[in-house]
Amino acid sequence: MAKLTEEQKRQRAAKRALRSALEAETDDRRRRERDERWKREGTHLSWADYMAGEPCRGCGEPMYDGLGDWYPLMKLSELEKREYEEANQRYRERHADCRDARWSVSGSRVTHCCFCCPPPPMGPKQMEKLARLFSSWPSREESKKDLDTWDLTLRCDHVVPHIQHRERSHVSTRVVDCPECGERRGVVSSDRVGPAYRDDGTIRERSAADRERLARELAAAEAKLTRQQKSAAATQRRVAELQDELGSES
Ligand SMILES: [Zn+2]
Ligand SMILES: [Zn+2]
Ligand SMILES: [Zn+2]
Incomplete structure (x- = not known):
């Protein structure tokens, strides 16, 4: 092969x-x-x-x-x-x-x-245990410093942000809401962007990251278009060949 x-x-x-x-x-x-x-x-x-x-x-x-x-x-x-x-x-x-x-x-x-x-x-015992576990977790404010933002590319080609703990080495979420499509969409790939919050706890300005993301999306879309154009050209050539063949036979 x-x-x-x-x-x-x-x-x-x-x-x-x-x-x-x-x-x-x-x-x-x-x-x-x-x-x-x-x-x-x-x-x-x-x-x-x-x-x-x-x-x-x-x-x-x-x-x-x-x-x-x-x-x-x-x-x-x-x-x-x-x-x-x-x-x-x-x-x-x-x-x-x-x-x-x-x-x-x-x-x-x-x-x-x-x-x-x-x-x-x-049961009541399990509930109690769970409540104790929850109360031992760091608060949302405290945990902000350990959160990373990831970019998820969905199968509709839209990219949405996803926040999770830094220790996790990949995104296990497989389907998310796509705000652009208004539908649940499957995740095709994920890229870690970096810390989700600044030191003062405010959400990190996304504009720079967003611009990078848009540039990446654009590059991917352009590459896709080139591939489609190539494939269309190949199909066109094949059609022409078949037409020729048909013409020479008749
Ligand atoms: Zn059953
Ligand atoms: Zn069953
Ligand atoms: Zn979408």
Whole structure:
């Protein structure tokens, strides 16, 4: 197979990134629709429902079966291994198209689907723990000095700013609101710009960064246009060749 040129590699990577951004948009839409439906139909169990032993309103299975966690497979008896395999098989059949992870309540063997089943409700103890955790976090003012701005290029070619903690080495957000399009859009690429706030806590003037960004966008758009023009010219040549061929045959 001929080796790919740098340009071909770049094009392939761009195509892959676009495809993955579109997939992320589809998943995002699907999740949001599901969340709406859950809200409408009251699919989430309250803590009281859960404690009363109500089954999962997503899949109908019990939330908690009291059978204890699955031990590592090696430690299961032959019968348990078979049960495990059968449960696994049933699960896979029911959730073949869910494209999502699984969850189960500790001490229980029933497996629930992250797409079909709302997560179990939080108990008072868990809430307390969470509240303590939140209060131990630095305030928004304090954390400003640790925040960086990133530029996210979306699949509509718009670029939007995104702020996150400096320690994070990449942006894991895959879909964001595009203010230009007024739609949720998949992220194709992300570039770290730098500190989001000045030392005095005010948001860093974006004008210089914005100008740079616009220049980058312009360069990218121009490069795209050149590629499209080249490809159009090639198609035109091909059309002419075919016309010639057709003409010489008749
Ligand atoms: Zn369930
Ligand atoms: Zn499912
Ligand atoms: Zn857009």
